[in-house]
Amino acid sequence: MKLFHLLLPVSVFLPLTLAAQTATPPTTPDPLILKMVGEVSAKNLEADIRKLVSFGTRHTLSDTKSKKRGIGASRRWVEEEFKKYSKASGGRLQVTQDTFTIKPDGRRINQPVLMANVMATLPGTDPTDTRVIIVSGHIDSRVSDVMNATADAPGANDDGSGTVAVMELARVMSKEKYPFTLVFVAVQGEEQGLYGSTHLAQRAKKEGWNLIAMLNNDIVGNSTGHDPEIKDATHLRVFSEGVPANETPEQAKLRRTLSNENDSPSRGLARYAQTVAKQYLPEHEVVLEYRPDRFLRGGDHTPFNQLGFTAVRFTEMNEDFTHQHQDLRTENGRAYGDTPEGVDYEYLRKNTGVNLSTMASLALAPAAPENVGVLTADLTNRTQLKWDAPKLGERPAGYYVLMRETSAPQWQKNFFVTDTKADLPYSKDNFIFGVVSVDAEGHESLPVLPNPVR
Structure with a gap:
């Protein structure tokens, strides 16, 4: 990804020259990622949504045997579409239905239900x-x-838009190669209690997946809100948790000491997506929402957060609740129900592009630095950082040390170094720092914040 950090004018920033500094990697957009973003098709997205809608209902407890109606038919159709993409990828895309049984829960599951997540896995080349x-x-x-x-x-829209976005991502991205594994999945059971995503998160935890990012797309296709009426096709929200759900008492103590509750891994992923969008979709803005989800609600990223994974949710800027969880009807001249006519397919195309540029940027980047620390033994107005090179993948061409004021929402300045340490003429008391790995083409990892070391 050639990630571009906004360099905002802040009077206390000083000129800096680091001895280990060499030619900085390029910050121009990656032609491959630009090409893939351009291949995302609004026409395909609309056709896929209309096909999903043609199954009548996709309720988790609906028919699984019919070839034309119900959750079973829709799952099989998505599976067959994934297989088409696999053929186009030379068979590299591995397609399966990951089945699991949910027992009656006394709430929204009234009988044993065999559920399935439809998955397309693209193994990495390394x-x-x-x-x-x-x-x-x-x-x-x-x-x-x-x-x-x-x-x-x-x-x-809820959530045909998210499902077809994942399908389109699989179609476009599976044509290319990446060092590590990408998983495209249509999960089941969200409306009945996040069952599909819970199963997948638990599987990832049990099998020890090195999951660096989970992107959840839920309600990403409507650009016109209701109550009040707002037309906005240029903004997309990303929700991220602040304090990690699985924080230990020791981690909580350190967080309170550093006051870094706004720098969880998930929040770092959200900032990453916002920055990427500025480069690959410059007229489309990702808006940071400092909540784990919409007010008092949850989504399929939630089980991943609860198990300690880095995960965020993308959702349209202004929702129309007359189109969500509604019987099909007309009242006082207003049509209720979640129909294809309520989706803005060009807006959905851009939101799919945000996902693609975020995924591809991470997928082409080196692994993040390890054991990042800030030295605290001496009382000084400088900041001394050190870290270890990542053990996975190719060695980075260098590292960016990121910096921002403690009150700033986004990184403001960066310094490129090729060493695994940096000595900066800025006080660690006044700024927040992070370190990312970067390759020679400019693809950057997610940031890692330093812990105090003596």
Whole structure:
């Protein structure tokens, strides 16, 4: 990715020359990523949504045997589409339905249900690089009554939009090669209780996946909000947790000492996506939402956060709740229900591009630095940092030390070094620092914040 950091004018920033500094990697957009973003098709996205809607309902408790209606037919169709992409990729894309059984829960599951996540896995070219990225949308839909498994539930935007975005990402990205594994998945059971994503998160934890990022797309296709009426096709929200859900008492003590509750790994991923979008979709803005999800709500990234993984949620800027969880009807001249006519396919194309540029930028980047620390033994107005080179993948061409004021939402300045240490004429008391690995083409890892070391 050739990540570009905004260099904002701050009067206290001093000129800096580092002895280990060499030619800085390019910050121009990567032609390959630009090409892939350009291949995302609004026409394909619309056709795929209309096909999903044609199955009538995709309720988790709906028919699994019919070839034309219900969750079973829709899962098989997505699987077959993934197989088409696999053929185009030379068979590298591995397609499966990951099945699991959920017992009655006394809430939204009233009988044993065999569920399935439809997965397309693109293995990396480096067998020693264990990193994994997941992108997801949920295939199931619902109407007003969450237990109504027979009524038509189009689910065009919630979450047909997220599902077809994942499909389009798999179609475009599987044509290229990346050092490590990418997983494209349509999960089931979100509306009944995040069952598909919980199963996948637990599987990743049990099998020890080195999951560096999980991107959840839920309700990403509508550009017109209701109550109030707002038309906005240029903004996309990204939600990220602050304090990690699985924080230990020791980690909580360190966080309180450093006051770095705004720098969780998930929040770092959200900032990364925002910065990437500025470069690859310059007229489309990712808006940072400093909450794990919408007010008092949750999504398929939530189980991943709960198990300690770095995960975020993308959602349209202004929702129309007359199109979510609604029976198909007309009241006082307003149509209710989640139909294809409520989706802005050009807006969905751009949101899919945000996902693609984020995934591809990370997938082409070196692994993040390890054991990043800030020296605290001496009382000084300088900041001394040190770290270890990553053990996975190719060795980075160098590192960026990122810096911002403690009140700033985004990184403001960076310094390129080729060594695994840096001595900066800026006080560690006044700024927040991070370190990223970068290759010769400018692709950057996620940032790692330093811990105090003596």
